[in-house]
Amino acid sequence: MDQRLFQAAWNGDVNHLLHEIQANPSMLHAAALEGGENPLHVACLAGHLNFVATVVNLRPQLCWELNQDGFSPLHIAASCGHVEIVKVLLQVHLDLCLLEGKDRKIPLHLSVAKGNVEVTKLLLSILESVDCTTAQGETVLHLAVKYNQFKVFEHLIQHLKQANKEDLLNSKDLNGNTCLHIAVYKKQYQVVDLILNGGIISKEKMELNSLNKSGLTPLDTLLMFQSEIGDREIHEILVQSGALKAKSLQSLEYTQEQTPNLHDTRPNHSMSRAKVVLDYFMYDKLNEPPTEVRNTLLVILVLVVAATYQSALSPPRGTWQDDFRPSTSNNSSSSATSNTNATLPHTAGQPIMRTYKPTIYRIFLFANFLANNASIFMIIVLTGGFPLQKELHVTVVALLVSYAAGVIGINPGQDFNIALKVVGIILIVWWIMLKVCKGKLFARG
Numbered sequence: 001m002d003q004r005l006f007q008a009a010w011n012g013d014v015n016h017l018l019h020e021i022q023a024n025p026s027m028l029h030a031a032a033l034e035g036g037e038n039p040l041h042v043a044c045l046a047g048h049l050n051f052v053a054t055v056v057n058l059r060p061q062l063c064w065e066l067n068q069d070g071f072s073p074l075h076i077a078a079s080c081g082h083v084e085i086v087k088v089l090l091q092v093h094l095d096l097c098l099l100e101g102k103d104r105k106i107p108l109h110l111s112v113a114k115g116n117v118e119v120t121k122l123l124l125s126i127l128e129s130v131d132c133t134t135a136q137g138e139t140v141l142h143l144a145v146k147y148n149q150f151k152v153f154e155h156l157i158q159h160l161k162q163a164n165k166e167d168l169l170n171s172k173d174l175n176g177n178t179c180l181h182i183a184v185y186k187k188q189y190q191v192v193d194l195i196l197n198g199g200i201i202s203k204e205k206m207e208l209n210s211l212n213k214s215g216l217t218p219l220d221t222l223l224m225f226q227s228e229i230g231d232r233e234i235h236e237i238l239v240q241s242g243a244l245k246a247k248s249l250q251s252l253e254y255t256q257e258q259t260p261n262l263h264d265t266r267p268n269h270s271m272s273r274a275k276v277v278l279d280y281f282m283y284d285k286l287n288e289p290p291t292e293v294r295n296t297l298l299v300i301l302v303l304v305v306a307a308t309y310q311s312a313l314s315p316p317r318g319t320w321q322d323d324f325r326p327s328t329s330n331n332s333s334s335s336a337t338s339n340t341n342a343t344l345p346h347t348a349g350q351p352i353m354r355t356y357k358p359t360i361y362r363i364f365l366f367a368n369f370l371a372n373n374a375s376i377f378m379i380i381v382l383t384g385g386f387p388l389q390k391e392l393h394v395t396v397v398a399l400l401v402s403y404a405a406g407v408i409g410i411n412p413g414q415d416f417n418i419a420l421k422v423v424g425i426i427l428i429v430w431w432i433m434l435k436v437c438k439g440k441l442f443a444r445g
Contacts, residue, residue: 002027009039009055012048021058028059038062040073044089047082052089060092070102071110078107078123081116090126097127103135112140112156115149124159130168137173145182150190157200166205169195176212184218184234185225192234196241209244219243294382301375301382305399308372313406315364317352351410365407372403 005027008016017039021027028039040062043051052073055062066072074096077085086107090096098106108129111119124130133139138146144153160166172178183191195201196208209217216224219238222231223245325345344355353361376396383392 002030005039006042009042009048009051010046012043012046012051014051014054017051017054028055028062037067038065038073040065041067041071041076044073044077044082044085045080047080047085049082049084049088052077052085056088056092063089063092063096064099066101072096072099072101072107074099074107075101075105075110078116078119079110079114081111081114081119083118083122086119086122094127097123097129098132104132105134106132108132108140109134109138109143112149112152113143113147115147115152117151117155120152120155128163130156130159130163130165133171133173139168139171139173139179141168141171141179142173142177142182145179145186145188145191148186148188150188150194153191154194157194157198161200166201169201169205170207170210172210172212176210176214178207178210178212178218180206180208180218181210181212181216181221184222184238187231187234189233189237192237196237203241208238208242209249211246211249215246217244217246217249220245298379298382301379304371304375305379308368308375309399309403312365312368312372312403313410315351315353315361315410319410320350320352320355354411365411369407373400376400 002020004020005017007013008020024030040052040055043055063073067076071079074086074089077089097108100106101110106129108120108123109132111123130140134143140156141153144150144156160168169180170178177185180192180195183195195206196203209219211217212221219235222234222238351361353364376399380393380396386392
């Protein structure tokens with residue numbers, strides 16, 4: 001576009017425009033031939049009503065052209081909220097309301113996305129275009145929620161009620177999300193409350209438990225992406241309105257399908273009750289977020305480490321409190337600290353179970369080692385993205401050394417060598433596993 005024409009459009013200088021056209025009558029025609037941006041695009045962006053009206057009278061064909069961004073003059077005026085300019089442009093032809101620009105967006109879509117209530121009312125009153133969708137399958141309701149434009153959304157709901165088009169609330173985008181899915185995901189309490197408790201739209205016409213392409217209902221979306229910001233209030237509205245999780249929907253459908261085939265209700269009733277109890281305690285991947293699961297695992301693992309550490313240093317039946325060595329002679333007083341109830345030699349601090357049940361004690365010790373080291377390894381994995389990793393590793397190694405030293409200390413003699421080898425093997429295997437998994441697991445942090 002000619003620089004002089006651009007300046008005239010940007011400044012809204014009608015006299016300069018007429019002067020240039022008088023000197024070069026084909027100027028506006030030449031601007032149309034160049035493609036891209038024309039004077040109307042610039043004037044609509046700047047909001048110069050008189051300039052727009054003048055150009056429309058001289059060259060109305062410019063109203064249909066898209067600029068390099070894929071938008072017509074009406075798109076730009078609707079996006080900027082210039083109501084009077086929108087009225088002037090629509091005098092050319094009402095079908096300009098349905099002119100598709102970038103991503104199949106019509107002027108109404110841009111007006112809604114920018115929250116221009118008055119322009120939205122005007123466009124809807126002139127030509128019904130609320131059904132039009134973008135290339136992503138989004139309706140005006142999706143866009144209003146997506147861009148947090150509650151005032152526009154409120155007017156759209158009222159318009160749908162008057163036009164008897166409430167079913168548009170159930171329309172899905174390319175990902176299968178309704179506007180309720182998006183409102184719940186974005187924690188827009190006002191939107192959820194207006195839809196379900198506003199009294200404008202009948203709840204019977206709402207598909208409250210519609211599934212998106214990920215198999216999630218609006219309630220699933222809330223539980224999957226918890227942020228604790230307005231979650232409780234939104235959750236109460238959804239549940240009170242009859243919202244269900246996808247898993248509950250499947251169970252309900254299964255129950256409805258199987259109910260006519262039940263003959264003996266007593267066994268099935270007891271089985272269903274047992275199943276309900278089991279389902280209550282089972283891990284629900286849809287409703288339990290990863291953060292909560294990780295925290296639960298860490299608590300369990302810490303308890304296991306503490307239990308194994310304590311039981312290894314204080315084994316079942318306790319430890320001997322004295323030394324006992326049978327005399328080579330028949331003198332019963334060969335040891336001042338002899339234990340008349342003991343028939344086997346032992347040393348103070350040595351596990352009593354090791355003296356009487358050595359095989360069982362070795363099994364206990366091995367299982368204890370395994371549980372302790374596996375728990376510590378899992379703790380390292382679950383805390384892979386935490387700060388102070390070096391300090392954490394030093395703490396864990398110190399704990400392992402302390403654990404190993406304590407176990408070896410109460411198992412002298414031949415068991416000392418056995419325990420030392422077991423500890424060494426476990427530490428080597430644990431360290432190799434940690435190195436192998438480190439690149440995959442810690443990269444997330």
